[in-house]
Amino acid sequence: MASSKPILCGPCHKGEVTTKADIWCYNCDEGLCSTCLSHHKRFRATCDHKTIDIKSYKPSIQTIKTECDKHGQQLNLYCPSHLMPCCDECISTVHSKCTGIKSLAGVVDKTKIEKSKETVETDIHSILNVLETIINNKSKNIKTGENQIVSIKKSIKRIRQEINKHLDHLEKKLCQETDTIWNQEKSTATDFISEIEGKKKNLKEMKEHLQTVTTHTSKLQSFLGVHQIDQQVHQCQRYVEDLENDERTKEVDIKMKQNDEIEKILSKLESLESLGEVIVIKTEVAMNIEISVGTEPQVPLQEQSNINNMTMNIETKIEINIKKDISDMICLMDGRVIVVESVVKLTYLLLMINQNTIAITYPNEKAIKIFNMENETVTKVITLDKLCYGLSFSNNSLAVGLEKDEIRIIDLEGNTLKSIQVESKQIWKYTQDLESPEGLCTDTYGNIIVADYYSDRIIVISKDGQNSKVLISEEDGLENPKCICFKHNECSGFICDDSSNYLTKFNLTYR
Secondary structure (H helix, E strand, O other): OOOOOEEHHHHHOOOOOEEEOOOOOOOOOOEHHHHHHHHHOOOOOOOOEEEEEOOOHHHHHHHOOOOOOOOEEOOOEEEEEEEEEOHHHHHHOOOOOOOOOOEEHHHHOOOOOHHHEEEEEEEHHHHHHHHHHHHHHHHHHHHHHHHHHHHHHHHHHHHHHHOOHHHHHHHHHHHHHHHHHHHHHHHHHHHHHHHHHHHHHHHHHHHHHHHHHOOOOOOOHHHHHHHHHHHHHHHHHHHHHOOOOHHHHHHEOOOOOOOOOOOOOHHHHOOOOOOEEEEEEEEEOOOOOOOOOOOOOOOOOOOOOOOEEEEEEEEEEOOOOOOOOOOEEOOOOOOOEEEEEEEEEEEEEEEEEEEEEEEEEEEEHEEEEEEEOOOOOEEEEEOOOOOOEEEEEOOOOOEEEEEEEEEEEEOOOEEEEEEEEHHHHOOOOOOOOOEEEEEEOOOOOOOOEEEEEOOOEEEEEEOOOEEEEEEEEEOOOOOOOEEEOOOOOEEEEEEEEEOEEEEEEEEEEOO
């Protein structure tokens, strides 16, 4: 056994008798002595339970809960709209408007767990291959960069030898610049490798755990275990897909751009201001990602991301009566909603970085402020050179929409990672059926949900920009929608009107 501490017989222990267990029952989640095992096998309710010799039982295997984390009730139902097991309380509250609710036991019985396991294993293997390739490429890039740095420094020395001592300080300046730039790039590459190593470690742990949850557990626990691991693998899959647009995957070449005037003015060294410029040239690298896009769910369903399958229902209207123009709103992880008031026609935007931290744009100050919700203090001010009109957060970076059609990617220290000119990088543009789009958010499938102010409608646009659908309108009781947001990790959220009279709570389902 994995532990030197003996496992006691559960039924005997409840009767205040201390007896060592000979068998472990996965269904009852307790040990049984030989006597209790004999009774256990006779009862109709327990005769088919899955048991194992206590010597083979590994207590280190994480127990897969069959109870609802939120309500503490047994998971006995399955919602096909949200692809998740539920308890009776879940169905009567969160999933009250969902259709096609099924018995979890029936779903488990029909599910081919081995096939699901193979699919997850295949995705893990594919993701590991991609991450390993990135690590190898990045490691080679570091070695190439080291050689390039050596070459650059030799070039600097050769230049210096052609000029007099007056240029010594310029040589030092350029060497320092070279080291600084390379150290930044090398640090970024090394940190990126460490980040990917962490993902690899997590995936390997998932793979090991996948073996245990299907070997020494009941079928229900196996189903839930594979389901949980599948969700985690999906997160890793999205991470890898996002790497295709991640600046850090690009090939880094360190070059020195020599001052064109050096040859001409060797005789006029007093006028020289620099020996050259160290530049970083980043080249796109083919990722060759060959992983399944949206793994088939364990329970066969219709295509969930098709906007034609989407339905939005208004659950309730909450009167808030702020009666002031608003510019933005977000739902915090704990369920609270923050509504932002507009001041002198300036649009203040905010987003959630983590449970206790939000970012707020200050257009008149051309700044973003990082705000700690717990102690209500500003922890960081990021100063910009343009007015901000949009804000989002991903991969520990902020994407800021700036005036003059620029999107700038910055880290949480304010350092610019990338600048994108919208007109030249535009993928698609959607203009039909919109009168005055004011607020938007995205669902888990990447579809864009827009609050169209003048038309009193909520419209969903497919992630490729090709299709759209009206989800709710004035006929459903919607008036002047200004902002919309989802609750954290839920298919429900809130809509706020322009004068912040009401918060309209909605539910989104995928038929």
